[in-house]
Amino acid sequence: MRLLRLSSIAALALMISSAAQADQESDRLREALRSATAQARAAEDQRAAVQAKLTAAEQERDRLRKQNEAYRAQVKEAEQAYRQAVKDFNERIAERDESLEKWKAAYGEAAGVARTKDAERSKFEGEATTWKASTKACEAKNVRLVKIADDVVKQYERMDPLEKVMHHDPVIGFKRVEHQNAAQDFRDQIIEQRAKP
Template structure:
């Protein structure tokens, strides 16, 4: 570029001095050719550099578009990641809440099972006691039934003469035997009474 600016000065100098005519003219022509060749060469270089700058600009724009697309994609990925993390955390929280409810329900069921097991053991012991009591009552009922049969048999065996002998007012021996027999039956009945 600098040479292009100096070229007019060189040409002026060449025309300013008429004394050096021919050799100076040749020299100037040669300088002009050289300057023209340099100018063309510089123009070619400038064209090449402009093409490289244009290619670099196109490449820069292409890269900028790729960067913008990647930034958009990165924002989308970040949004999707944030959404996925929030969804996961929400699911995890829901799972924890469900787990806590299940734990509470399990603890409650375990408490109910323990209380029911305690009641079952209590009822079993009461059932055993009732069975033993029932067996004792059945045995006593059998004894009472036997006593009842004996009383009925004794009543059946009473004859008219036994009734008169029992009411005999003078000695009352038979009456004493009847009263002793009644006393024995009362004692046997009392023994069969169930004590709560």
């Protein structure tokens, strides 16, 4: 019996110690469970915070992407406007250059015409001066021719009919040589007055 008691006490002690150990183990497991639960909650909280940050970052990324697309569209529009402005400017410069070339050609043509007209004017002025001098010389010669013709007529009128017959009659012709010499003098005077172009 004693042995039984002892063995029962030992079994009871073993049981108690086992129960105590089981309680300790249970406490330790509870503590580990609590710690694991706290860690899981902390991890869950961290995951939620990271998820919130990720969502916020994705929203920020989407916002920035849209903003970037809007900026790119603005840059593209600005580039197109710039290209169009450069094209318009180049076209205006080309038109201006073309107009300038036309004006230069027209000016050159007008200057050529003016030079030609000026040369013609100078030529015509020279010709006019020559013609004026020639005309004056012709007028002076005409005056002398009229005087010579007047002298011829006066001399012929002074002749009486008898002289006329004597001058022209081939048989009598006393003054025929005189008359021919006078006619030759008048002819020479007339020839001297001939206008020379």
